[in-house]
Amino acid sequence: MRLSKVSNGTVVIVDLDKFEKITEEKVFDRYKPNIITGTLTQLIENFTRKWQAHVLYGLDYERGTEEAVILIPMVKPEEVIEDLENIRRNIEKLGATLSIGVSYGPLDVIKARNRREAYSGLTVKRALKALREAKRKGGNKIIIM
Template sequence: MRRRAESSGHIAVEGSIVMIDLDRFGEVVEERGWSEYQPNPATGLLTSLVESFLRKWHGVIVYGLDETRGTEEAVIEIPLVEPVELRRDLERIQRELNSIGVGVTIVAVKGYVLGKPARSRREAYTATPFRRYAASLLREAKRRGGNRLIIA
């Protein structure tokens, strides 16, 4: 197990950073007449899938899990787990969302994880070089049409 101290006084360990984002969410909500402000079939399903994923892998939700409104995006850290180990569960999340006609882009990268929730959306996506890398992969995949799973 590799550890290193962060300047903020927190211990960081190697693990996986996972970012999940529903594709074209605004368009899908409008097309189907779903609510943006309470769980709809997509955000409710993603909330449930993320909660199950967190329990299985002992992950930490850094940002995005919202049971009140439904989850549109999530940033998750999982200490001491390689991204490749998560592949089957991430494929399952993608498959289940695709089965209701919703695209989702998922990125999992290896890096140091802090294991604590972010104070803001910006911090969730930029607090570490590994999160910035994952966020750049996510943006690029969405620009190329989305509905992709990237393990890096």
């Protein structure tokens, strides 16, 4: 589904670092919510409610959230950075780390039918590049591009 008009906003991509390793070490079932993925789901839900944001992809109540793509229309990255930092810190307190990529630009998709569609669009691709940079630098970081 596409917005009728393109507006600018912030794209946030969150991704748990080394998720497979965490599930193995803590003996979590990868396909059921655990303390980390369940908490991330709740934190993202609270964040999206506060900022009237749209989860383009990834919020998963049945399995818990490992990654998510979030669109925040008409909001600049500096407005949400403190809340993103709080999400990152809360996940860190649970023994996991979270990388976050952020970018600002045109938003035109509000719901993706699949992962491939979620990661299309210039602003989302820039946020993905920022996420990869955060992971390349060791993870547990927020990078804005």
